[in-house]
Every structure is written in C-alpha cells, then in structure tokens.
Amino acid sequence: MAKQKSQKSVLILCGDYMEDYEVMVPFQALQAYGVSVDTVCPGKKSSDVCRTSVHQPSGHQTYSESRGHNFILNATFEEVDVAGYDGLLIPGGRAPEYLAMDGSVVDLVRRFSDSRKPIASICHGQLILAAAGIVSGRRCTAFSAVKPALVAAGSHWVETKGTATNCVCDGNLVTAPTYLEHPEFIRCFVGALGGVVTGADKRILFLCGDYMEDYEVMVPFQSFQALGCLVDAVCPKKRAGESCPTAIHDFEGDQTYSEKPGHDFTLNATFEDIDASIYDALVIPGGRAPEYLALDEEVLALVKEFMDKGKPVASICHGQQILSAAGVLKGRKCTAYPAVKLNVVLAGATWLEPDPIDRCFTDGNLVTGAAWPGHPEFISQLMALLNIKVSFAS
Secondary structure, three states: OOOOOOOOEEEEOOOOOOOOHHHHHHHHHHHHHHEEEEEEEOOOOOOEEEEEEEEEEEOOOOOOOEEEEEEEOOOHHHOOHHHHOOOEOOOEHHHHHHOOOOOHHHHHHHHHHHOOOOOOEEHHHHHHHHHOOOOOOOOEEOOOHHHHHHHOOOOOOOOOOOOOOOEEEOOOEEOOOHHHHHHHHHHHOOOOHHHHOOOOOOOEEEOOOOOOEHHHHHHHHHHHHHHOOOEEEOOOOOOOOOOEEEEEEEEEEEEEEEEEEEEEEEEOOHHHOHHHHHHEEEEEEEEEEHHHHHOOOHHHHHHHHHHHOOOOEEEEEEHHHHHHHOOOOOOEEOOOHHHHHHHHHHHOOOOOOOOOOOOOEEEEEEEOOOHHHHHHHHHHHHHHHHEEEEEEEE
C-alpha cells in the first residue's frame, strides 16, 4: 500500500554523542504522527551512523554517561534546503558543544530563525541557539548547566524546575530542559507546526520488566503522552516511583543483537493496584523482560483479559513471548523479532515475515512489530485502533 504524502517535514540536527532519547523519541514520534523527518550531521551523509550517549542522574553532582544506540542518518547535511522543511529540532547531549562551533550549523539555524519556522531545542541543544545569536530578548529554558551561556547571549532565563510548566514557548522557539519533558516538548512543537490532536482521551497501560529494551518502552510511552493520553507503566512486584533498568539492543554486525545498559525507566503506577477495566489499550515492550514475565500467571491473566475483551494490544519484538504463553495467538496473524518465530508458530499463529525489519501488522485488535526500527508504524497502527488522529493546517 502506497504511503500518503506527509503533511509536514522536519529536520533534526544530529551529532556524535547526542543524547539517545533526545534524538530517537521525537524522530519516531513525529513520523508516527505523519510528519516526514530527515536527520543530518555535518561531515556525514545519509546512511552514516552517529553514536549516541545515555545521560541520566546517578546520585553524583552531574549526570552519568554511557554508550547508547547507533543512530543511522537518513539525509546528507550538505544537501539540506531550508525551504523544504517546516521546522527544525535540535537534540541535546554532548554533540551541541562542538556543533555550536561549526559555522555551517550556525548558519543553518539562523536561516530557520530568519524564516520564522518553528525551532525546538532541548537540554544542551540551546548552546547552538546561543551561538547562532537568536535568543537575545527571547524566553528560554534548558538543562541548568546551559543557563550561563543563554544569559550571556541575552536570553531571558526561565526556571522550570518545581513548576507546572516543563517547556517554554516564545514565538517560533520551543525549549525544554531534558528528555523527561519530551511529552510537553513534542506536543508544543507539533502545535507550532500547526498540528491538532483528536481522540487522545485514552488511557494506556504499559507492561514493564527489568531489562526491557530501552527504546521499546520510552518511545511509545512518551509518544502517547505527547498526544495527551494518560499512560501508566507497571511492573510486577514493583511500585510507582521505583525503576526498571533497561537494555540497549542494537544491530552492530554480529549474528544477533548486542546489549548495553540503557536508561533506568521510572514506573508511574503499581501493578498490584491496577484495574484493567479502566484502560483502553495494553502495550508490551520487548527486550529480555518478556522471557521471565511470560512465567508470571498474573501477567498472563492480565493479557488474556485485554484480548478477551477485544481491547487493542500492541506488542513488539520479544513481547510476543508473553502473548504466546498467554495462549491468545491461536488463529491470529502476527510478527515478532525473528528469533521469537518459534514461540509464535507453536502458539498456533500465522507467522508474518518482518521484511523489512520495521514492518508492523494489525490483525483485529492486535498490533505486532519486530523491533524498535518499526516504532513509527507500531505507534501509528495503535493510534488507528484507538481512533487518535493528528492533522495539520495547510
């Protein structure tokens, strides 16, 4: 089936060791909403890789850093035509420190600013805004360590910590402190692009576990929050406020995926307290968590309840191990990470080949995907089941 032409087009300015979430979450969320997104990095071309970093609080005076996923660019910096884009997004991490010293980057940002097109920048990305000289007299926020540079550049610093507002909108400029503010940050950027969300009065439950895949929980979790949905994340035997460590599964030329430590994901609800009847949909991330969650009878009963009532269930990668163990796949059509094919077939399902790996499928109330590259389809297909729509003014 031919894809419809995207209503809006956005450019993301990338660099080595940009923060992992701060590029991938908006990249895949915007695509799921129907926006065309190009990603570029100075000195690199389409299909080249930018390494990313995992930044998170770790009890020290500053954040910790470890290696993230490898992010594949889909466009070439030297070929960018600002006129072809409706907006610009700048991730944080360490990349902005050196991108702010690149004259071609500064010129690009200035051209977006001069055209009054929306610019969304997060965390350390605002260093580039300061270098481009476009924040003088503007209200901005950022990661706290960026405050001196913004103030020196003439910006009016807005402190968001401890307030109800997590990001700041000033004309065409949207700024936020960290990836924790993604839901409001992405929502504001979509609004600046002329987007209107309908049907988002939904409540969605995420079934989490230790060493679920990092992207496979956070990207859909924040994507649905950005739409305005109420999203709860639970894990058996853990309470709201506790966290699950995640795993970064990447494709680096080995016979199977590699694994590195990911971000710690904070739960916002308690598994033992949930009432499944109040939720409109269930999402099951992949990674290694499904191997042992599939042995938990309470987890299986929860999944059966959603499936028996015909509520939308979206499961990705190894999440289908839980569906198989719950006995809900017989007679269904679905895909999964290729190594999970045995579980799916033995459960009585018809296997759908994930070729390419970002292919996702909907069968009745069931959405299945093979791996995190498929998030745009995975999220948009669940949106369709929930009748959530994003439309853009022409």
